[in-house]
Amino acid sequence: MEINFHLRNLDSAVKPQAARIEQRAAQAAEDEVAFENSRALTTALQNTPESRDDVVRRATELVGDVNYPPPETIRMISNLLAIQMKSEGGGSS
Numbered sequence: 511m512e513i514n515f516h517l518r519n520l521d522s523a524v525k526p527q528a529a530r531i532e533q534r535a536a537q538a539a540e541d542e543v544a545f546e547n548s549r550a551l552t553t554a555l556q557n558t559p560e561s562r563d564d565v566v567r568r569a570t571e572l573v574g575d576v577n578y579p580p581p582e583t584i585r586m587i588s589n590l591l592a593i594q595m596k597s598e599g600g601g602s603s
Contacts, residue, residue, distance in 0.1 A: 572578045
């Protein structure tokens with residue numbers, strides 16, 4: 511009489527456990543990185559002023575400037591809009 515032990519079944523029962531532990535460790539490391547990134551973002555947002563005076567001052571100056579935006583910029587924007595209208599079939603040919 512021969513007794514045959516199927517050791518493959520025992521091996522497969524042990525290996526997934528080790529894989530799960532490695533996956534949990536990797537997930538914990540990812541969570542820690544995500545938490546650190548979140549903390550850094552929160553700190554940066556708290557340290558950012560509500561408005562930047564220099565940018566607001568520059569925008570106010572530009573709004574009051576009759577030569578802004580320059581004619582070349584307006585021409586380029588109008589060309590892009592015309593191209594877009596033609597591609598949508600809204601232009602007459």
